[in-house]
Amino acid sequence: MEFKGRTTFFLLLLIVNILRGQEKSLHVSGIVYDEHDQPVSFASVTLKRLSDDKLITGTTVDENGHFKLGSLTDKNLRLQISLIGYKDYHKDIRLNNSDLDLGIVKLQPDALLLGEVTVTAKKDLITHKMDRLVLNVSGNAAFAGKSSFDLFHMAPGVFVNNGNIAINGVWGTRIMINGRPLNLSGEELNNYLQNLKADDVEAIEVIAHPPAEYEAEGAGGMINIVLKKHTDEGLNGALSADYNLGLGKYPSYLPSAKLNFRTGKLGMAVGYSYGRRKTFQEVEQNRIFLEEGNYTSINNTINRSRNHGINFSTTYDIDQRQYIALDYNGQYGHVYKSNQSYTNIYYPQMERNTYSAGLFPSSANTDYTNIGLNYKLTTDSLGSSLTFLSDYTSRWRDATTESNSQIFDAENNVISDTLFNFNSPSRAKIFTANLQYEKKWKEGWTFTIGSKLAATDIDNANSYDIFHQEAYEYNVKRFNYHYRERIFAGFAGLSGNILHTDIKVGIRGENSTIDGKITGDGQDTVLNRNYFNFFPSLFLRRMLGQTDQHLLSFSYSRRITRPSYVELNPYRYFIDNYSVQTGNPLLNPQFTNAFEIGYQWKKKYYLAFSYSRTKDVINQVIENGINDTLMTILRKNTGRSNVYRVNISAPITITKWWTSNNSLQLMRTTSQAPEFDLMKYSFLLQTLHELSLPHDFGVNINCFYTPNLLQGNIITDRIAGLDVGVQKRFFDKKLLAKVAVSDIFYTNKFKATSYYDGTALHLWQKEQTRILSISAVYNFSLGKDFKLKNLHKSNIDEQKRL
Numbered sequence: 001m002e003f004k005g006r007t008t009f010f011l012l013l014l015i016v017n018i019l020r021g022q023e024k025s026l027h028v029s030g031i032v033y034d035e036h037d038q039p040v041s042f043a044s045v046t047l048k049r050l051s052d053d054k055l056i057t058g059t060t061v062d063e064n065g066h067f068k069l070g071s072l073t074d075k076n077l078r079l080q081i082s083l084i085g086y087k088d089y090h091k092d093i094r095l096n097n098s099d100l101d102l103g104i105v106k107l108q109p110d111a112l113l114l115g116e117v118t119v120t121a122k123k124d125l126i127t128h129k130m131d132r133l134v135l136n137v138s139g140n141a142a143f144a145g146k147s148s149f150d151l152f153h154m155a156p157g158v159f160v161n162n163g164n165i166a167i168n169g170v171w172g173t174r175i176m177i178n179g180r181p182l183n184l185s186g187e188e189l190n191n192y193l194q195n196l197k198a199d200d201v202e203a204i205e206v207i208a209h210p211p212a213e214y215e216a217e218g219a220g221g222m223i224n225i226v227l228k229k230h231t232d233e234g235l236n237g238a239l240s241a242d243y244n245l246g247l248g249k250y251p252s253y254l255p256s257a258k259l260n261f262r263t264g265k266l267g268m269a270v271g272y273s274y275g276r277r278k279t280f281q282e283v284e285q286n287r288i289f290l291e292e293g294n295y296t297s298i299n300n301t302i303n304r305s306r307n308h309g310i311n312f313s314t315t316y317d318i319d320q321r322q323y324i325a326l327d328y329n330g331q332y333g334h335v336y337k338s339n340q341s342y343t344n345i346y347y348p349q350m351e352r353n354t355y356s357a358g359l360f361p362s363s364a365n366t367d368y369t370n371i372g373l374n375y376k377l378t379t380d381s382l383g384s385s386l387t388f389l390s391d392y393t394s395r396w397r398d399a400t401t402e403s404n405s406q407i408f409d410a411e412n413n414v415i416s417d418t419l420f421n422f423n424s425p426s427r428a429k430i431f432t433a434n435l436q437y438e439k440k441w442k443e444g445w446t447f448t449i450g451s452k453l454a455a456t457d458i459d460n461a462n463s464y465d466i467f468h469q470e471a472y473e474y475n476v477k478r479f480n481y482h483y484r485e486r487i488f489a490g491f492a493g494l495s496g497n498i499l500h501t502d503i504k505v506g507i508r509g510e511n512s513t514i515d516g517k518i519t520g521d522g523q524d525t526v527l528n529r530n531y532f533n534f535f536p537s538l539f540l541r542r543m544l545g546q547t548d549q550h551l552l553s554f555s556y557s558r559r560i561t562r563p564s565y566v567e568l569n570p571y572r573y574f575i576d577n578y579s580v581q582t583g584n585p586l587l588n589p590q591f592t593n594a595f596e597i598g599y600q601w602k603k604k605y606y607l608a609f610s611y612s613r614t615k616d617v618i619n620q621v622i623e624n625g626i627n628d629t630l631m632t633i634l635r636k637n638t639g640r641s642n643v644y645r646v647n648i649s650a651p652i653t654i655t656k657w658w659t660s661n662n663s664l665q666l667m668r669t670t671s672q673a674p675e676f677d678l679m680k681y682s683f684l685l686q687t688l689h690e691l692s693l694p695h696d697f698g699v700n701i702n703c704f705y706t707p708n709l710l711q712g713n714i715i716t717d718r719i720a721g722l723d724v725g726v727q728k729r730f731f732d733k734k735l736l737a738k739v740a741v742s743d744i745f746y747t748n749k750f751k752a753t754s755y756y757d758g759t760a761l762h763l764w765q766k767e768q769t770r771i772l773s774i775s776a777v778y779n780f781s782l783g784k785d786f787k788l789k790n791l792h793k794s795n796i797d798e799q800k801r802l
Contacts, residue, residue: 029068030102039065043083050076103442130539135204143198156649156663167208172220195256202226209557212491212506216535216560219592236781246768250278265317273309279768287761297343307333322377331368341576356577358405367396382440393430403574419467426460445496456485479520486513504539551600563587567635581633590616608647615640619712622754639673660689669710675757680710696729717751735778743769
């Protein structure tokens, strides 16, 4: 009750201050279009007093052509809208006692200027929209040659560590490409993002609190990578190759190629990537039993993987108002892990000591296919549209793990030995369909309504092959797991301006029906669930003063995080004789309510205060009894979590050739469950420096530091990293070569303590993070201008949970 009271008072106080306007201040707004009825970006808008031509206020239109000038007290004004390559627009206006909406203003091209100059409009590096933060990549030479992972480092609030991505300290971020799901996970996802270069990216959109038109799934928000629209009729593309060498360890190869082609109304794109990696991981564990027993374990793992990726898409422009598209994405991979494990258990009485040594290798083959259909109809000149998306995904995975170990007593006599294989082939089929209509009015209001269906079927066949009496017994202890899920969703949203305040409000409803069945090996269990939930969202933004140099914003959203399909599978994977990883079919979804107040100054500097509360938190926990030598790693609904956070981001231009982006997060995190009660203060500092040097050389330096992180029942020690890269362009800037070293001082290591039911487990983990990278990208283009459609997806939520 105390929490609800504080939140209600806080929310009411904020809304009252946002909506409280000066009665005599007025606003002028409008939308700027070009001669083709398309929104114009970054035109200059000014208002001058008609009597003496004195400048009163000014702004620039946003990427959708909208502008608004506020807090006006003069009645007779002159409006001017300017953009290089177009004739200036002038209009004398008179304000009475109400705001003035000019509707659509069309700019006419200046033929003389267009014939003489080349126009390059430079966007702000970072743009804060009402429901997302945008990192504008296109046109910034400092981004050249970087991968998408590198770009994530640039976005305030985004933290990338060892391939994991978080927004504002919340893990589980989902990735989209042009609003479509990136149909990959794990190492395949890492390969794709490493091969997707900044030269192909228009912008990175960081959506910490997704609005109603997006799936309610995921507390970690979304990152949408907006690709450039290719403008070459005929043929264009790129060839790239990356060579990564873990210093003192193993190499990796990442070549790729892509082609785009268009003729008339037909456009096609095809891409191929290959990844061959070899990495290592070393993990040490230590914990204390009762009776002064001491457990120490060391695991050394070498990972080898090969992955082939194929992408194909085709679009057809039916007419100027509608198009249809079909795309295919296939990923075919093989992973092999060799794991050597050594465990010692010591007691004061030496005769009780034991020692274990074993090999625990695993392998998996994966075939992943996605076919998508995309149709869009533009229904009027304002951009109202009807969109239909549908996807079919098939994923087949054949995995096997082996356990081959021996346990010795204090005198080095064999106490026991084990030899068995665990087989877990699986097949997943997912169908999704999404229908959405968006209606726009010239006054700037937009109404969105839509629905979505997601149907998922997964089958797992699990069995053991046990070596007994000099021979294998196959398909022993066999059990099957079938999972069926149906999600029906409907959503509606409205955005516009009221009382001088931008507002976006939405509501989403989702009904989930789940049927799970486990059969065989005495585990016969049936799980049936049916639940319906509402997910509201609210975004407010208001200018403080006469210009948009000061902006105050507020956001709220409710989210759900469903367990992944793998986490629900009741498999048991033995890491060593004393460590087992298992799924949990009894997992429930977790729910998060998140609030944020933000202040933006000069369109660059941002300060935000946020609070999120999550119940039924799904966390990876490590269970071990005080006298139990077996450690079980699994996902559980552990209780609740509260996170208070202050975010500060500040881009700084040190010189004309030296710029930096800096962000600081201050955090207070609590994690509570019947088995543990933890609280931690922390911070995360990120700083990125870009140096543009003569002769097309560039240097980038990226650094981060955090003293600790709290997640679930695990508290980490400090984590830090320093990366340095040098790049240069050749052959009229078509070829870009880059050399970089990541984690130079080898500080990006994982040291943590897991607390559970009165015991503490200490962990040390080291991976291949110090890497020398050599990369090259060659871009080519043959032909005239054209535009390749950006394709969207309907199954971002379901793809991520695979």
